[in-house]
Amino acid sequence: MEQIEFDYPAATRRITRKAHVGVVGSGDMEVLMEPTQDEGAHVSITTSVDGFQDSWKAVFDRFFSKFDGAVRIQINDAGATPGSVLLRLEQAVEVINQ
């Protein structure tokens, strides 16, 4: 089990809504996305699959290259693929953009 943290200081746009997407089933994950009062976004990942720190960083670098909201993102992961992770993040963004 690993706990991974990332910061994205450039993501400063104020957000008003929160979003929760996904179920922590095998090969899946949940995302909790909520506004933060801090300058920048913070990501916390709890994952039962060790050794993919780089993979997670690549996914979030890509996500925050397009998304600039000041959010706190929490992920509980049981082995989702990078593609699934991005999908869940996009679903969460859809909710907060409503």
Next chain:
Amino acid sequence: MSEHIGLRGRTWFQALTENREPMAGDPSSILASEAQIGDELALFLCVVPNPSSRFPCVRDGQVGLEEAFALAHHLRSVIIEDREKPKAQKRPIIAIVDVKSQAYGRREETAGIFFAAAVSSDAYASARMAGHPVISLIAGHAFSGGFLTHGYQANRILAFDDSGIMIHAMHKEAAARITRRSVVELEQLGHEIIPMSYDVRDYAKLGLLHKLLHVEDPQRPTAADIEAIRRDLIDAIQDARRGATDLSNRLQSEAAKQTRKAGIAVRAALEAQWENA
């Protein structure tokens, strides 16, 4: 290990009812008798192995269809008979628990053992809610559906501090298989994670036991042992009568406030949010 299942149950049933003949009309797997405890009469209930049961899957001491309904029958009779009595005079019910598990059989599933177990736990809970002090004495094994059916609805639970006592959701071999670990790994996990432990001393840390009982050899109790356990039962009965008829006491012990603090916090959070919904 399996040859001891049910033997301790019968031993303590006979000891506490002074070898009184169990009531007639039950399957051989059910021992039911009224006997003196302190200055009142109590109903003693016990499930034991019946090697010649007409249900092939209950011959090793599992709790099956007939057992569940026999228990419910006795409990409902006591509830009805004592219906008009004040709370202080409602007969105590003492469940002596030494059950291997629920019955794992096709006949049982077809005929709805889930429902039979529900009927028995309903009867036990109803006796408790009506004011009868319901006490469980765990004399051996108390597993999953068997324990839910016979004993887990009690006001107070007592167990012997002995390696032969095992309270759990699933036997080691089956649990190891399902969680994909070895039995040794599972036992080790139980040392770190108290709710997973098979040791009764760890179970005691969950705050669900009223008392851990100390007897030299629970399989061969002396007259002094039996007298001591009787006193413990009387104490539990009185404690039950003083308390609520729900299961709230299970979260109030010092041990529970520690090991079940997360559950206690959730309950408080739900209550705080309930009114505004």
Next chain:
Amino acid sequence: MSQANLIPEFVRRQSFIELDGRRRAQSLFDEGTWRELVGPFNRMESPWLPLQGIAPQADDGCIVIKGKIDGMTAVAIALEGGFQGGSIGEISGAKMTAALDLAAKDSQAGKRTAAVLLLETGGVRLQEANLGLAAVAEVISSVLALRPHAPVITLIAGTVGCFGGMSLAAGVSSYVVMTREARLGLNGPEVIEQESGTDEFDASDRALIWAIHGGEQRVGMGLADTLIEDDVEKIKETIRGYVHADLRPEYRSQQVELYRARIAALDTSEQIDPRSLRQKWSNGTKGELR
């Protein structure tokens, strides 16, 4: 001809089974009247799963929603079958008992609050063993404490079904509603096969599984009340009906002598034919699909 008539029913029909636990619970309530309690953002997770390298879920697989169902105050408690098989742990069990206890308290004070249990569960979470088992005993007790004061309706839709200790919670409920796909039993087929052998129960025989545990059988033999189609609107309508149900002097799990006699009358020399039980036991319950 109206637009609605041009759209075939099978296109309009929305599957309930395809919804996750949260959306299933939400779908039962009157629009705009519901709120989730102690949801994922409260982050009350299992303290035991991370110790074993298992990723927790922020709501511990139990969703509590309070609001109005057809104008009546109600609480829905849904188990998420996709997380740890919908199993009961310390937190999910505590959410369920607390919600039932609060509903009972309100109901006794004159604010009748029905409970709908959406049970998609294998029973006790083995990774929390004794706290899961204790929680199940407490859920059973809390259902029984609420039942005299307000309807407790168990809804089992599938595909996980309702097994293990939680099947007793279904058994003591005021009413049980099942789809055809749903199953209800104490032990699943794999467990029976493991404990008693393949001759006793061939876990690969799907026809056998549904013949014994399936919704149609349970309703047909009178151990569940309504067989419902996998349709969000129809399920909502059925639950609305039960939320308004009058309290009864006696519930199924109190009928000891009736069922004790039925068990005594069973011929155990061979396996029992499930269909024969439908004929012998049906209490006039309508086994046909609604």
